[in-house]
Amino acid sequence: MAKKKVAMLTAGGLAPCLSSAVGGLIERYTDIAPDYELVAYRSGYQGLLLADRIEITKEMRGRAHILHRHGGSPIGNSRVKLTNSADCVKRGLVKEGENPLRVAAERLASDGISILHTIGGDDTNTTAADLAAYLGANGYDLTVVGLPKTVDNDVVPIRQTLGAWTAAEYGARFFDNVSNEQSAAPRTLVVHEVMGRHCGWLTAATARAYIQLAAGKDYVDGFMMNEQLKNIDGLYLPEVKFDLEAEAERLRQTMDRNGYVTLFVSEGACLDAIVTEREAAGETIKRDAFGHVKIDTINVGNWFSKQFAALLGAERSMVQKSGYYARSAPANGDDLRLIQSMVDLAVESALNKVSGVTGHDEDQGGRLRTIEFPRIKGGKHFDTSAKWFGDVMGAIGQKWQAAD
Numbered sequence: 001m002a003k004k005k006v007a008m009l010t011a012g013g014l015a016p017c018l019s020s021a022v023g024g025l026i027e028r029y030t031d032i033a034p035d036y037e038l039v040a041y042r043s044g045y046q047g048l049l050l051a052d053r054i055e056i057t058k059e060m061r062g063r064a065h066i067l068h069r070h071g072g073s074p075i076g077n078s079r080v081k082l083t084n085s086a087d088c089v090k091r092g093l094v095k096e097g098e099n100p101l102r103v104a105a106e107r108l109a110s111d112g113i114s115i116l117h118t119i120g121g122d123d124t125n126t127t128a129a130d131l132a133a134y135l136g137a138n139g140y141d142l143t144v145v146g147l148p149k150t151v152d153n154d155v156v157p158i159r160q161t162l163g164a165w166t167a168a169e170y171g172a173r174f175f176d177n178v179s180n181e182q183s184a185a186p187r188t189l190v191v192h193e194v195m196g197r198h199c200g201w202l203t204a205a206t207a208r209a210y211i212q213l214a215a216g217k218d219y220v221d222g223f224m225m226n227e228q229l230k231n232i233d234g235l236y237l238p239e240v241k242f243d244l245e246a247e248a249e250r251l252r253q254t255m256d257r258n259g260y261v262t263l264f265v266s267e268g269a270c271l272d273a274i275v276t277e278r279e280a281a282g283e284t285i286k287r288d289a290f291g292h293v294k295i296d297t298i299n300v301g302n303w304f305s306k307q308f309a310a311l312l313g314a315e316r317s318m319v320q321k322s323g324y325y326a327r328s329a330p331a332n333g334d335d336l337r338l339i340q341s342m343v344d345l346a347v348e349s350a351l352n353k354v355s356g357v358t359g360h361d362e363d364q365g366g367r368l369r370t371i372e373f374p375r376i377k378g379g380k381h382f383d384t385s386a387k388w389f390g391d392v393m394g395a396i397g398q399k400w401q402a403a404d
Contacts, residue, residue, distance in 0.1 A: 003035060003037050004033075004115070005039060005112045005115075006038050006114070006116075006350070007038075007041060007053070007108070007111070007113045007115070007116050008022060009040060009041040009048060009119070010022065010073040010075055010077050010119045010120060011044030011077055011118065011119070011124040012044075012077060012120040012149075012150070013077070013079075013121070013151075014071070014073065015151050015162065015163030015167065015327055016071055016151070016163040016326070016329040016330060016331050017149050017163035017339055018072065018077070018119055018149060019067045019330065019331075020068045020070075020339050021119045021342075022040070022064075023064045023066070023067030023074075024339055025343055025346070026038060026060070026061055027064050028343055029347060030064070032351075036115075038056040038061070039054065039055055039111070040053060041053050041054075042076050043075075044076065044078040044120070045080035045082060045104065046093060047078075048107055048108070049080070049088065049093040049100060050093060053111070054075060068336065070330050071328040071330045079123070079288055080127075081127055082100040082101050082131060083100070083127070083130050084100075085098075085100055088100045101130060101134040104131055105131065105135050105140055105142075108140070108142055109142075114141065115143050115144075116128075116143070117144075117145055117146070117147065117350065118144065118145075118146040119147045120146070120147075120149055121148065121149060121150035121154075121161070122155050122156075122376060122378025122379070125146040125148065125357050125373070126373075126376060128144050129374065131144060132373055143349075143354070145354070145357070145358065145370065146356070146358070147342050148161045148162060148342075149162040149163050150162075150163065150164065151163050151164050151196075151323075151327050152195065152196050152198075152199045152201065152202055153199065153202060154197075154378060155376065155377070156376065156378070156379070157371065157375060158357070158359035158361070158376075159359065159360035160360060161359070162331075162335060163335060164205070165332060165335050165338075167195070167202055167326040167327055168202060168209045168326075169332055170322070170325060170326040171209070171323075171325075171326040172206055172209035172210035172213050173213070174320075174322040174326060175206070175210055175264075176214070178320045179214075179229070179230055179262060180225075181318065182229050182260040183225060183229065185315065186259050186315060187259055187313060188261075188314065188317070189263070189309050189317040189318070190262050190317075190318055191301045191304050191317070191318070192264045192265065192301075192320055192321075192322065193265050193267055193301030193319055193320070193321045193322075193323070194264060194265070194266055194322060194323065196237075197267065198238055198268050198380075199239075199268070199380060199382050200237025200240070200382045200384075203236075206264065206326075207235050207396075208392050210232065210264075211232065211392065214227065214230035228258060231262060232263075232264055232395075232396050233251060233254050233261045234251060234262075235264045235392070235393065235398060236269040237269055237384075238270075238382075239384050239402060240269075240400050240401070241400070241402070241403050241404075242270055244307060244311075247308075248307075248308060248311035251263075252311065261308070261312060261314070263308070265301050265304050266300075267300050268300070269300060270303070270304075299319075301321060304319075341368060342358040345358045345369070346358045356371050358370050385402075
């Protein structure tokens with residue numbers, strides 16, 4: 001009788017959990033189902049379509065614990081939407097006239113895969129849902145169990161996605177050094193752009209972590225390198241109303257008083273308005289296979305910098321982005337614990353033939369369970385009514401209102 005096979009893949013952008021989640025899955029199967037063969041599709045769904053896979057050997061299993069120390073993905077990522085046939089054909093992943101879902105399903109069947117673990121965000125897991133639905137409708141016997149990763153923490157109905165806590169910590173570490181640029185020249189404006197397309201959770205959490213980090217430092221009274229220089233003066237999220245004139249008036253006073261202004265900006269803040277403005281000017285905005293605006297081409301931080309620099313009379317302005325630094329970090333202690341709990345449940349569910357995405361279900365009292373694929377959605381907004389967010393805005397001294 002052929003051995004049962006488990007496949008795994010990581011997809012979408014990086015997050016500080018992918019390496020650890022892969023390592024955790026390998027360790028868990030080795031512990032409780034050592035007779036199962038393990039493989040990984042290289043570069044996510046692309047590897048699945050191209051039959052490009054990594055055989056996980058006994059030696060690799062024995063050293064899987066080392067993966068918990070690394071960032072990135074040990075099996076590679078890509079952004080592929082299996083229901084976007086035109087994009088898959090354009091990229092050479094399938095032939096003209098082929099259905100990518102069918103190609104993927106037949107590859108899994110021919111490879112003898114009985115369990116597939118997808119580690120990714122809403123796009124990865126909604127693609128997994130499409131695949132699971134196709135498999136079920138066409139008689140394939142396969143269990144698909146996803147693990148939710150995204151630094152944005154924006155997957156419905158999951159309370160906390162893997163990697164988000166770590167990204168906030170490393171974003172704060174990044175800016176702790178960048179903030180010292182305020183001492184380089186008078187009247188300096190520094191904008192810290194943080195990842196978060198539709199959700200401001202990461203920007204707010206990074207601000208909180210940075211405030212805590214700065215508060216823990218010792219300073220020498222009388223010098224410019226003081227607690228005030230480490231302040232955040234403005235925090236802008238997609239979920240918060242933005243009044244340029246009112247903020248410029250407030251921040252001009254800060255610039256005149258202190259000689260510098262520091263802003264934390266979510267890459268999704270004012271995004272729709274900026275895209276509309278640029279499209280109205282005749283510009284073609286690039287989008288990915290999922291229809292999302294390629295946000296790295298928008299440069300929201302630059303827009304904020306240009307708007308405020310003139311209004312504040314800044315003599316020097318700069319934009320710094322912590323995204324790639326933060327999302328490529330190894331998982332911290334909080335995320336490692338979360339990863340372990342979700343991995344354990346993912347393996348248990350897979351062995352019991354229960355498909356879905358593991359996570360703390362906000363619609364069921366925050367209970368950790370395997371959530372049904374049809375309920376997984378992206379674009380969850382940050383809940384600005386959270387007490388800790390009010391504390392952050394209070395520490396900054398910024399009045400705010402939730403967006404409509």
